[in-house]
Amino acid sequence: MTHAFRTTSRTESLRPISARDMRLAIGCTPAPIEQLEPWEAYEASQGHPLFGRYVYENEGKPVAVVALYRYEVAGQRFLWAKHGPVWLKEQSPEREAHLRSLLVREVRMKDSRIIFVRMHARYRAADTRELLSTITYDRTYVIDLRPRTPEAIAAAMPKDGRRGVKRAARVAAEAGCVLTEETGLSRQAFDEVYAVMVNTAERDGFRPHPSEVYWDMLRTLGPEHARLFVLRRDGAPHCWDLVTVAGRASVAYYGASSDESRTFRGAEALDWFVACTMAAEGKDTFDLMGADSARVPELYGVGRYKKRFAHHATEVDGAWDVPVHRAIYAGLVHARRARHLLRDRLGL
Secondary structure, three states: OOOOEEOOOOOEEEEEOOHHHHHHHHOOOOOOHHHOOOHHHHHHHOOOOEEEEEEEEEOOEEEEEEEEEEEEEOOEEEEEOOOOOEEOOOOOHHHHHHHHHHHHHHHHHHOOOEEEEEEEEOOOOOOOEOOOOOOOOOEEOEEEOOOOOHHHHHHOOOHHHHHHHHHHHHHHHHOOEEEEEOOOOOHHHHHHHHHHHHHHHHHHOOOOOOHHHHHHHHHHHOOOOEEEEEEEEOOEEEEEEEEEEEOOEEEEEEEEEOOHHHHHOHHHHHHHHHHHHHHHOOOOEEEOOOOEOOOOHHHHHHHHHHHHHOOOOEEOOEEEEEEOOHHHHHHHHHHHHHHHHHHHHHOO
């Protein structure tokens, strides 16, 4: 059933739309891959079906669009609009809050079992909460590829970044490294590449996704939207980047590097190789994805490496939880705090 929500104090309204209409509304506006139609197949492969696509409009003209997918945490259902909404007109604090209020009303009507909505916003507000799970970022570093040639792209970087990528390329070459795109590799071959992620996780202290998560991204998005670049030495993989592509923008979505690769600057050499490859193909940007946030101090170390590639950080909208059922959401927060307190006491 097609319906639209509007409040008496504002003229904007929210209504469901088709994938085609969302695509037409976005037009030439740069949009993250997670909010575009090809992403639906990937989410479905992970057990996250589409909840719906919506347009927030004013007098029939699109102001923002958003696609949401179904998720669960601690047995409770929520929706996630990764890197959404996509704003097509002015993004004010009032509009952000109004869109959220209309969306919460829609969710309550469509599925009363949804406890909260996770979505992105520029402005903290009374209805937004820090994330119950996972982390977010609101600064990233984006390499400008519009100069096109490696020399011109490097010249636009900070001095230490310019020197760094040239040194990394030289050291990797002297170590006998081979950097290639391996997007069409077999499932068996990918398992060998995935082992580098396991090594990365052990070194850096995080839990990697199962191999299927990365493989499904390559498989469902296809070579038009998901690419794999690998650095090998003596035939063995040491670094890899899984890169997503949407329009003229590319993003280093996942990456891994072996301990040994640090001796020949493998990760930096591969990032530079990917940037130059994307530039040669006509892409305008290469986003290193997630570099800093005052909300997530743990990202500081990651950002120190990425800031060498651009003079300034690019501000992006961070993710927030928006409760639909506040009492149940508050219970989830208290349960999470209790678990963390117990782990601290047990020294886990």
